[in-house]
Amino acid sequence: MNRHLAATAAIAAWSATILAAPADAATADRESFGALPDGTAIESVTLIGANGVRARIMTLGATLQALEAPDRDGRVADVTLGHDDAASYVSHPNYWGQTIGRYANRIAGGRFTLDGKAYQLTLNEKAASLHGGTAGFDKRVWRIVSLHGGTAARVVLALTSPAGDQGYPGKVEARVTYTLDDAGVLTIDFNATSDAPTIVNMTNHALFNLAGEGSATGAMGHRLTIPAARYTPVNDALIPTGEVKPVAGGAFDFTRPRMIGEAIRNGSDPQIVLGRGYDHNYVLDKGQTTEPQLAARLEDPASGRVLEVLSTQPGVQFYAGNFLDGTLRGKRGHVYRMGDGIALEPQTFPDTPNQPAFGSARVAPGQPYHHSMIYRVSVTR
Template identity: 35%
Template sequence: MGIEKENYGVTKEGKQVTKYTLTNGQGASVSFLDYGAVIQSIIVPDKDGKLEDVVLGYDTLSGYESNVPSFGSPVGRCANRISNACFVLNGKEYPLDNNDATNCLHGGFLRYNYLMYDAECAISQDDASVSFSRVSPDGEQGFPGNLTLTITYTWNDANELMIEYNAVSDADTILNITNHSYFNIGCGGQAAGDVLGAQVQIASAKYTPINEKRLPTGEICDVAGTAMDFREFHDIGSRIGEDDANAQTVSGYDHNYILPGNPGEICYAAAVRDPESRRIVEVFTDMPGVQLYTAKELVEQGGKGGITYGNFGGLCFETQQYPNGINEPKFPSPILKAGETFESTTVFRFGIY
């Protein structure tokens, strides 16, 4: 295993940014930036051993300073949507940024991927890691409490990327942290075009339906007999245009699936595979949900290699708490009590099938 550091540019505020590349014994690698703690690349082989980058992103720092789609980004303090851009905690109302219809999405306008992190590297015979840390001060994004957050990325010789989250707050707050990488594992990797022909499986029989604002209705529905059913592998595009459990036509996926694992137990959650490249990405997590997002409205110029990413140009598996959990009493609570430590792990395993 090896870790390479290189200068990646200077932010608009004059901060030097470093790129960290971890390369394993097979020549597969992952790269991260201390600007935003983003995953900048994941380079893994196809069936013929050809190494290609399979996550969407940018070649330059200026791209990540804009990064409206949140390519490769850790998302917090509270990922996904919060209704009416506010919540009540301990009897006090906290207004948030209204940046998504009437919702607060992914923490608002000041997202975690627009901030600098301290970095610490570690290396062993079988793996290497980079830990990115920062303190989110009380009131940042509108959330209470000084939150100390560490995100540790570990890459090993089995082509597994492990993401470990560790957080503690000095006051009661809410926390829903995830990663928003967009995967395209087809021939050509991130430049392969749309992902509608990729095949997805999700280990879930239930999901949380959404309304016209993509906000959970508070219900929990069965996937059986609907376009939401990914219990068996099938093409992403094959059921678009069919109905979900509420007889609403599915034009793309931006839905939270309920995972069957026990709290704190890392279990298989989902996978995507490509019939041509024969790549597969398997997802394991201890979180209670995973958001499948297929980017049906993605149009982003200036991607890697100068390409423009189009509709359905990638997909995300966002391991998470249920969206809007703070405002839905039937959902698991995202409240993190003062002094308590939040820990969670998600693993992306890259292979050939």
């Protein structure tokens, strides 16, 4: 059986077991997920809730490899872009569901100064260090610390990032905890401690298509709401300029539900031209919060699936899959094209270490990092 047929059979078997899951208990199932080209073994943990929502977590990149959810008629589909096997995440690298760190998004020139000392990070874009550099957290194999089921299914993964990793100071101990309950709420908690002052900004980079990954319609017909009256414009390297601009009435206004494709080709907006669409950080009205609050709401009118993203962070990066160019094949052999999936990444603002007006990304001994975010799946009738 070839790889794509095997993947299809596995998904079918995975979906079929939903009815067998206990109605009053979530479960966590651990299994092999293949190996990397160098022979490193990769595992996955499938979290199963009673209402038909399932999340598969892969140890490579602490990745949300799949999120399955029923539509209004009970039909289950995987709503995240990705690959069917671990090796493809290495041979065709991208940011499809991985945990991002040490620093999500872009740092200009890969340079920043902390406590009067300058640091140079690895560059994986011409003018920036993106998503942690050439070998960020997304490319590491994480350790499974614990997993259990019950009222909620949970897996905890850990990673040690040594001092000097990608140019960052301090030894960082990072943990990611995925928890799925029976209501279809997937909570992701990011925690990090450091033995020296450093910067940390962690998030998840899932790309969503609520019609089902690989669907012919893509995600441009989804309706999006972002409770943010302002966003941070970027330069031609997609680095924030430092300006904070109102969204009111323009292409970036998602304060009320709006179809994503409505203004994504609006060439009269220079920010749409620079980003090839949407690839911008929104300044959430709620700011930094102790408990997760709404950062975005995504709805697919055709299937009825709804995704709410909640977070404790002050920003959310909205990326509309602008750089998906049809050269990569994902799950079940699907060719991913521009707009086939979107990312909603809660975060500290991009380039914050170089822009004090944005706040602080500092972590130090006795001052740990914590970010709690939620993917809440439901349906409308």
